[in-house]
Amino acid sequence: MIYPDSVYTARMNEQQKAWFYAEYERARKDEIAGVLFAVFLGSFGIHHFYLGRNGLGLTYLLLSWTGIPCFLGWIEAFFMPARVREYNVAIASLISSHILAGPGMPVQNGSMPVASI
Known part of the structure; x- marks a missing residue:
C-alpha cells in the first residue's frame, strides 16, 4: 500500500493520522485496476x-455500439496511472482538510465532506 505524502498529515495528532489513513485506504483507487478497466471495459466507459x-x-456507454470508445479506451489506458494518482491526491487533500476542520463540518455519506467542483 502506498500512503500519500506526509504533507497531508503534518499537523495531525496520532488519532487524526489513524483516521486519515483509514479513510484514505477506503477511498483511494488503484492504478492497475484503472488500466485494466480502460483496456478491457473501456468501450463501456467503466474506467x-x-x-x-x-x-x-x-x-x-451510449456510444459503445460505434466502436469508437473501444479504441479510445486503449489509448486512455496509457493515461490512467496519472489520472488515478491525480484522483488520489485530490481525495487525500479532501480527507485531510475534513479532518483538520474538526467537528461540525457538513458530511456526505457519513464520512466525506461534499466536494465543491
Missing part, C-alpha cells in the same frame, strides 16, 4: 465511472 467521471462514462 471513467471508476474515477467518478460519470458524464464521460455515460457518453462512452
Whole structure:
C-alpha cells in the first residue's frame, strides 16, 4: 500500500493520522485496476465511472455500439496511472482538510465532506 505524502498529515495528532489513513485506504483507487478497466471495459466507459467521471462514462456507454470508445479506451489506458494518482491526491487533500476542520463540518455519506467542483 502506498500512503500519500506526509504533507497531508503534518499537523495531525496520532488519532487524526489513524483516521486519515483509514479513510484514505477506503477511498483511494488503484492504478492497475484503472488500466485494466480502460483496456478491457473501456468501450463501456467503466474506467471513467471508476474515477467518478460519470458524464464521460455515460457518453462512452451510449456510444459503445460505434466502436469508437473501444479504441479510445486503449489509448486512455496509457493515461490512467496519472489520472488515478491525480484522483488520489485530490481525495487525500479532501480527507485531510475534513479532518483538520474538526467537528461540525457538513458530511456526505457519513464520512466525506461534499466536494465543491
